Amino acid sequence: MRRWVGLGLALVLIAAGAVTLSGQQAATAPPPSGSASTAKTAAPAPVASNADFSKAADEVLQQMSKLLDLPIKEPLKKSLRSKQEVRDYLVREEKEDRTDKERYSDDKTLEAFGLIPKGFPLNKFMIDVLTDQVAGLYDPKAKEFYIADWIPIDEQKSVMSHELTHALEDQSFHIDPWIKAARPNDDAELARDAVSEGSALAAMVDYEMLDQNVGVRDIPDVTLMIRTGAISEMDKDPNLSKAPQYIRDQLLFPYLAGTGFTQSFLKARSGWGDLHEIFAKPPVSTQQIIHPDLYLQGVTPQIVKLPDWKGIAPPDWKLLDENVLGEFGLNEVLKQFDGADTADLLAPAWKGDRYALFEDEKTKDAPLVFRLALDNADDANRFFAQYAKALESKHVTHVNPFRRPGFLQFDTDNGSVFLRCIATECLAVEGAGRDTFDKINAAIGWQPAPQPGSADASTPGALTQNRAPAVPPQSTPPVIPSGPVARSAM
Numbered sequence: 001m002r003r004w005v006g007l008g009l010a011l012v013l014i015a016a017g018a019v020t021l022s023g024q025q026a027a028t029a030p031p032p033s034g035s036a037s038t039a040k041t042a043a044p045a046p047v048a049s050n051a052d053f054s055k056a057a058d059e060v061l062q063q064m065s066k067l068l069d070l071p072i073k074e075p076l077k078k079s080l081r082s083k084q085e086v087r088d089y090l091v092r093e094e095k096e097d098r099t100d101k102e103r104y105s106d107d108k109t110l111e112a113f114g115l116i117p118k119g120f121p122l123n124k125f126m127i128d129v130l131t132d133q134v135a136g137l138y139d140p141k142a143k144e145f146y147i148a149d150w151i152p153i154d155e156q157k158s159v160m161s162h163e164l165t166h167a168l169e170d171q172s173f174h175i176d177p178w179i180k181a182a183r184p185n186d187d188a189e190l191a192r193d194a195v196s197e198g199s200a201l202a203a204m205v206d207y208e209m210l211d212q213n214v215g216v217r218d219i220p221d222v223t224l225m226i227r228t229g230a231i232s233e234m235d236k237d238p239n240l241s242k243a244p245q246y247i248r249d250q251l252l253f254p255y256l257a258g259t260g261f262t263q264s265f266l267k268a269r270s271g272w273g274d275l276h277e278i279f280a281k282p283p284v285s286t287q288q289i290i291h292p293d294l295y296l297q298g299v300t301p302q303i304v305k306l307p308d309w310k311g312i313a314p315p316d317w318k319l320l321d322e323n324v325l326g327e328f329g330l331n332e333v334l335k336q337f338d339g340a341d342t343a344d345l346l347a348p349a350w351k352g353d354r355y356a357l358f359e360d361e362k363t364k365d366a367p368l369v370f371r372l373a374l375d376n377a378d379d380a381n382r383f384f385a386q387y388a389k390a391l392e393s394k395h396v397t398h399v400n401p402f403r404r405p406g407f408l409q410f411d412t413d414n415g416s417v418f419l420r421c422i423a424t425e426c427l428a429v430e431g432a433g434r435d436t437f438d439k440i441n442a443a444i445g446w447q448p449a450p451q452p453g454s455a456d457a458s459t460p461g462a463l464t465q466n467r468a469p470a471v472p473p474q475s476t477p478p479v480i481p482s483g484p485v486a487r488s489a490m
Helices: 012-028 050-068 083-097 100-114 122-133 153-173 175-180 186-208 223-236 245-269 276-280 286-288 294-295 328-337 341-347 378-395 435-443
Strands: 007-009 076-079 133-140 142-146 315-323 350-360 368-374 397-404 407-412 414-422 423-430
Touching: 007 012, 007 122, 007 153, 007 186, 012 122, 012 133, 012 153, 012 223, 050 076, 050 186, 076 083, 076 414, 083 122, 083 133, 083 142, 083 435, 100 122, 100 315, 100 350, 122 133, 122 245, 133 153, 142 153, 153 175, 153 276, 153 341, 175 186, 186 245, 186 286, 186 328, 223 245, 245 286, 245 294, 286 294, 286 328, 315 423, 328 341, 328 350, 328 378, 328 414, 341 350, 368 378, 378 407, 378 414, 378 423, 414 435, 423 435
Parallel strands: 076 142
Antiparallel strands: 007 133, 133 142, 315 350, 350 368, 368 423, 397 407, 407 414, 414 423
């Protein structure tokens, strides 16, 4: 599931949250005598002329170079752009970044995990949302940054600070190829995107608070107030207010989680002068973004493998995608079916995963295989209990449920669904026959799974709706750990 936001976008809703934060900081800590408050006035300011815009951009570029301790290595093109020009850029970049095949497989993957409704027009939806939300952007190919020409003068410098951070980082670290070097691991690519957007947003907060002589290293969790402001703005947007939860979360993740990660890094180091360390040794998972201590301690995910599909997948199955879901993605799947509280408690136990999405060339069904490693056996038991319920919620009407400790199987109109957990790993297969599941089970080195037909099996043919699976008592302890346990370091 590739990132959609793209490189170097300053969004109106994010900028609003950052300015709200800086304004609140100014209210609690009056600026030094003779300096101006950064709090924004309610009255809208006029839009700048090209000359005013260019002069302001040069000033902000010098300020950001000093703040970030990054040199200005080459002249920077800059321009005001209309809403249509911004939209044209977004359309062009999306076409160049992904093929039609990749776009199709991404959409099908999101549908298969239940994160967007089937047939949801994701590409058009995101173009519409970003056209309205983009306040500014940096184009690493053209080495140019744009400001939306409808942004008032008194907000343009804030947007500039964000975009010019992208430009300065690009001149020193070549951001676009740096992010794409994580491919084909989508989770790792999203982590790098979070570094880019998070560092730019943290720099924007520092810029906004320059007159107060404080920055993100001096304040508590910077993301809390930004999140509140951003979500408030999101709820006002006619498109985002009704968007699937995953889209809202994926839009915010690089900015909010990335800013929290940047803040933690800056606090653990001497400041912006050490930022180059992240680009030399980038985070390898969204888990390291969500839990910066894991990055700082050098704790990396477990590599999870799926089998060679030749001779295992049915001949009519065409592989659409094979990738990594990550802690962020796992949290979104659990949130969709088990709620945010359960997701936030269970997802940090993620240790590694691999999924494969197929398409049946005859039926156009989308079988899904998902293998997950967790921190320990207790976490695997807890995951089994919740993911079993999630699968039954996802496949609302199903028949022939068969349960054993650590194993669930039921039938749907589009094939059977299987969930099995052994030790610290779990395997979920959706839309397959028992023969295919048994081949996958054997290929990853597991003993044969229980077979329906024993005396204590569930009654065949009984329709079930949202029934929780029977789980052994040890599967549901009263307390779920709030974070991942220590793992082997790099």
